[in-house]
Amino acid sequence: MSGEHPVSVRIASLVPSLTELVVALGLGDWLVARTGWCIHPAAALAGVPKVGGTKTVNLAKLRRLAPTHVLVNVDENRRETVEAMRAWGKDAPEIVVTHPFGPEDNLALVAQLAAVFCGLGDVAARAEFLQAALARELAATRPDGRPERNVLYLIWHDPWMTVARDTYLSRMLARIGWLTLPAVEGGPAGAGRYPPLGGDEPWLGSVERVLLSSEPFAFEARHVAAAQALCPGATIQRVDGELLSWYGARAVAGLAYLRALADDNLPPERA
Numbered sequence: 001m002s003g004e005h006p007v008s009v010r011i012a013s014l015v016p017s018l019t020e021l022v023v024a025l026g027l028g029d030w031l032v033a034r035t036g037w038c039i040h041p042a043a044a045l046a047g048v049p050k051v052g053g054t055k056t057v058n059l060a061k062l063r064r065l066a067p068t069h070v071l072v073n074v075d076e077n078r079r080e081t082v083e084a085m086r087a088w089g090k091d092a093p094e095i096v097v098t099h100p101f102g103p104e105d106n107l108a109l110v111a112q113l114a115a116v117f118c119g120l121g122d123v124a125a126r127a128e129f130l131q132a133a134l135a136r137e138l139a140a141t142r143p144d145g146r147p148e149r150n151v152l153y154l155i156w157h158d159p160w161m162t163v164a165r166d167t168y169l170s171r172m173l174a175r176i177g178w179l180t181l182p183a184v185e186g187g188p189a190g191a192g193r194y195p196p197l198g199g200d201e202p203w204l205g206s207v208e209r210v211l212l213s214s215e216p217f218a219f220e221a222r223h224v225a226a227a228q229a230l231c232p233g234a235t236i237q238r239v240d241g242e243l244l245s246w247y248g249a250r251a252v253a254g255l256a257y258l259r260a261l262a263d264d265n266l267p268p269e270r271a
Contacts (some may be wrong), residue, residue: 009120012067013038014054015076018098018113019045021248022071024130025113026121033065040242040250057081067093069116074099074189075167099188102171103141106134106251130249137255138175146177146262152207152231153180155241156217160197160230167193169245172254173211176262181207199230207231213241 012033013019019038022031028044035057036050049065052058054076062070062085070093072082086092096116100109114127151173153163163170164186165179173180181203186193197204210227212219219227219238227236239261243254 008068009117010066010068011071011117012051012062012065012069012093013071014051014057014081015071015073015098016040016054017246017248017250018071018073020246020250021110021113024249025110025117025123025126027113027117027123030117030120032067033062055081059084063088063091066091069094069096071096071098071113073097075193100168100247101166102168103175103247103251103255104138105168106247107131107138109248110134130252133252134255137252141175141255141258143175143177148177148179149208150181150206151178151209151211152204152234153211153213154217154219154227155194155213155215156196157219157223157226160199161194162197164193164195168247172244172258175255176258178209178262197230204231205233207234209235209237212236212238213244214239215241215245 009030010032011022011027011030013022013031014035016035016038019031019034020040022028023041023044031048033051034045034048035052035054037054038045049061051062051065055078059081070085072095074097082095082097085095096113098109098112100106110127110131114123117123153169153173155161155163162182163180164184166185166187170180182195182201184195186195210231212223212227224236228234240257242250243257246254
């Protein structure tokens with residue numbers, strides 16, 4: 001342990017992007033649990049125990065690890081998981097609930113974790129540095145002057161699933177003028193935020209670009225033909241889902257990646 005702080009702080013992160021942010025803020029020494037999906041940065045997480053998935057948390061194992069703080073997200077974790085932890089009585093940890101609505105909320109997210117863990121290591125200085133980097137990328141990645149494009153962002157296959165416009169991912173794409181279809185909002189939580197497609201929706205004909213994400217479903221080259229049949233007039237492109245959907249520290253590179261997608265820099269290789 002480093003810094004002048006109580007060694008009793010024990011952090012469990014049940015969200016991949018928050019786990020990465022914890023390490024970026026210099027809090028890796030206090031991380032005692034993560035999910036199996038928390039894979040970055042690999043070297044720093046090698047010795048941190050896994051406690052199941054984001055929606056399938058092994059609560060018994062997590063309780064044995066005795067976290068004082070558990071990081072969760074409204075989209076990625078189940079309410080039942082949070083309620084179960086709050087029912088642990090004297091063993092109940094502080095639940096740090098996060099819910100960034102769009103890329104600009106990364107500034108508040110960093111501030112939130114820095115406030116919770118103030119005094120641990122050099123978290124304040126790291127948070128300030130990260131916020132400055134995020135502010136620069138946000139300022140450079142705006143829709144002003146960019147042509148609007150109708151895009152379909154696919155996150156799952158069989159059935160096809162996409163994103164509603166009030167998701168973090170959709171709002172990321174809107175930073176470069178790419179408007180996700182369907183033009184619906186899914187609400188603050190729940191399945192409506194990631195609607196399934198029947199494949200016969202009339203608006204599919206107006207999609208200009210289909211984006212095949214690398215996660216949570218790992219689309220491969222073999223899926224391009226099926227996506228092309230879904231939207232015959234669209235360009236099909238495989239994209240890095242981590243860069244587009246992970247908030248926190250990865251959003252710095254994610255915003256630069258967005259500009260590459262918009263051809264500000266060399267465009268990513270198409271499928």
